[in-house]
Amino acid sequence: MRLRLYSILIILVLVSSCGEYEKLLKSTDFDLKKTKAIEYYKEGQYVKSTEIFAQILPRFRATEEAEELNWMNAESFYGMKDFYMAGSYYKSFIDQFPFGKHAEDANFMAAFCDYKIAPRSELDQENTKNAIEGFKIFMNRFPGSSRVEEAKKLVKELEEKLVEKSYLSAKLYYDMKQYKAAVIALNNSLKEYADTKYREEMMFLKLNSLYLYALNSQINKQKERYQATLDDYYSFMEEFPKSQYSKEVSGIFEKTNRYLKVGIPEGVVK
Known part of the structure; x- marks a missing residue:
């Protein structure tokens, strides 16, 4: 009985409060x-x-x-x-x-x-x-x-x-095998966010994009594009000589050199 009366009292208070608030809203x-x-x-x-x-x-x-x-x-x-x-x-x-x-x-x-x-x-x-x-x-x-x-x-x-947005956008081009667009996007990201935590991965993706772009190019365009790959390889190795991508990078280097027929220079880490 007491619980019921208490519940009724709470409802009455709430109704009264709502009524007062509605009056307040209409007040001048x-x-x-x-x-x-x-x-x-x-x-x-x-x-x-x-x-x-x-x-x-x-x-x-x-x-x-x-x-x-x-x-x-x-x-x-x-x-x-x-x-x-x-x-x-x-x-x-x-x-x-x-x-x-x-x-x-x-x-x-x-x-x-x-x-x-x-x-x-x-x-x-x-x-x-x-x-x-x-x-x-x-x-x-x-x-x-x-x-x-x-x-x-x-x-x-x-x-x-x-940075992450830029990285994801650039990587999307790479995943879609649009390597020329990937190189441009990755270059832009690396310039704008030079100290990003994704720098090593982005530089590797750029290098691999350059290689794959050269590989899939018309014969008369391949030489200059393989040369661009080789140049980028040296930039990568200068910055990340002990990279987590060393095995993949060495493979790119060897295949690029094989095409350019320049051999593997002495002292270069494979």
């Missing part, structure tokens, strides 16, 4: 709405706070309270883990209050929201690039911020994602 008392929006925000009731902020922000646009209300609105969306909307409102906040007391945090959080929605490496990386740009703007504007080191780490992580 904007000061009351502002007070309740702040209250909901502080209580972590972000769905309610964002709904009311949407109604009152235009009304308080030119007031001293505008900055704080806009900040709480952006923070509410972040609290809901709606990173698309949060990022949009942080950026809007920066445009409206570039020198406000929350400007530093807003700049960081705008970039951080792009970081949170950046997809896995094989997908389009627009948000990744936006996040990198955002963090760099943040570090440039607030070089003394305590969050600069965190921003640097996040930029490095994001750049590695771009």
Whole structure:
């Protein structure tokens, strides 16, 4: 009996609360709405706070309270883990209050929201690039911020994602046996991301692509393409003399030399 009464009491409280909130949404008392929006925000009731902020922000646009209300609105969306909307409102906040007391945090959080929605490496990386740009703007504007080191780490992580995207795109050409396109893509990736962790593998794929491109070329084009393979072999060995791909690289070298009829130079590791 007590349990039933307790359940009924909870239902009545919830119904009453919902009714009060619906009345609040329809109310024309904007000061009351502002007070309740702040209250909901502080209580972590972000769905309610964002709904009311949407109604009152235009009304308080030119007031001293505008900055704080806009900040709480952006923070509410972040609290809901709606990173698309949060990022949009942080950026809007920066445009409206570039020198406000929350400007530093807003700049960081705008970039951080792009970081949170950046997809896995094989997908389009627009948000990744936006996040990198955002963090760099943040570090440039607030070089003394305590969050600069965190921003640097996040930029490095994001750049590695771009490297992986570039690597996967280049490797796709290789896997599809489009060796000329693979060489171009791998060259571009190696130039843009010289210190990538994929460097050794990418250089090997480029060398093997050059060899296979030469092998499958018309006879009158083979000599110059085998020569390009040989040149790339020396570049590879100079950088990775003890490569994990040594056996494959030696095979490419021997077959290339056999075609060019130059023999295997003394001292070259097979």
